[in-house]
Structures are given as structure tokens and as C-alpha cells.
Amino acid sequence: MPSILTNLELETDPNVSYPPINDFLAKLDKGEPRRGWIEKFLRPLTSLGVRTLDDIEIISPECLIVFHRLCPLMVMDFFVHIINYLDEASNLAHQSSRL
Numbered sequence: 001m002p003s004i005l006t007n008l009e010l011e012t013d014p015n016v017s018y019p020p021i022n023d024f025l026a027k028l029d030k031g032e033p034r035r036g037w038i039e040k041f042l043r044p045l046t047s048l049g050v051r052t053l054d055d056i057e058i059i060s061p062e063c064l065i066v067f068h069r070l071c072p073l074m075v076m077d078f079f080v081h082i083i084n085y086l087d088e089a090s091n092l093a094h095q096s097s098r099l
Contacts, residue, residue, distance in 0.1 A: 008079060010057050013090040018053035021045050028081055041078060044068035056082055 012018065019027075021042070028037040041064075048059045061079055064070045 008061060010082065010086060011090075012054040012057060012086060013093055015093045016054075016089045018089070020052050021050050021055070024053050024082075024085070028078075035074070035077075037078070040070060040074060044070065053082065053085065 022038065025038045025042055028035070044064055044067075045056075045059070047068075048063065050056055050059060061072075061075045064075045064078075065072050
């Protein structure tokens with residue numbers, strides 16, 4: 001099954017302290033309560049060794065789709081949220097280091 005996230009490369013910033021994955025999912029649930037982020041993603045992510053958001057580098061979207069049978073569109077949306085968060089966190093860290 002082809003994926004639009006095949007060449008996804010996540011980069012974390014060593015200057016950033018990332019939240020636990022359950023806190024990140026809770027934030028997504030708060031913003032989009034009908035999506036069920038915690039219910040759908042917490043168990044698969046923790047079973048794959050993801051404890052904090054920066055651990056997300058160790059998994060691929062495909063493993064969530066294939067091995068945990070998660071909806072490809074939900075997985076894609078999840079990774080879009082992650083990419084946005086990583087960008088924002090990195091930008092904030094660089095801005096505060098300039099001050």
C-alpha cells in the first residue's frame with residue numbers, strides 16, 4: 001500500500017524537552033474530542049517504545065497502519081500534528097536562545 005508519508009523524516013531538537021506521548025495525545029483529544037486520539041494511538045505507540053514525543057522517530061507511519069491496523073488517514077493526520085508540534089517547539093527554542 002503506497003503512502004504519502006513514505007519519505008517522512010522527523011527531526012527533533014536536542015534543546016527541546018518534549019512531552020510524554022500521553023500528554024501530547026491528551027492535548028489532541030482536547031482540541032478534537034471526537035477523534036479519540038488517546039484511545040486509538042496510546043497503546044500502539046507505547047507498545048512500539050514511544051514514551052515521549054521525540055521517541056516518535058523510532059517508528060514509521062506504515063508500522064501503525066500495517067501492524068496496528070490504524071486508518072491511514074488518521075495516521076497521516078497524527079503525523080501532521082507531530083510535524084507541526086516539532087516545528088513550533090524548535091522555533092520557540094531557537095527564539096528563546098537568542099534572547
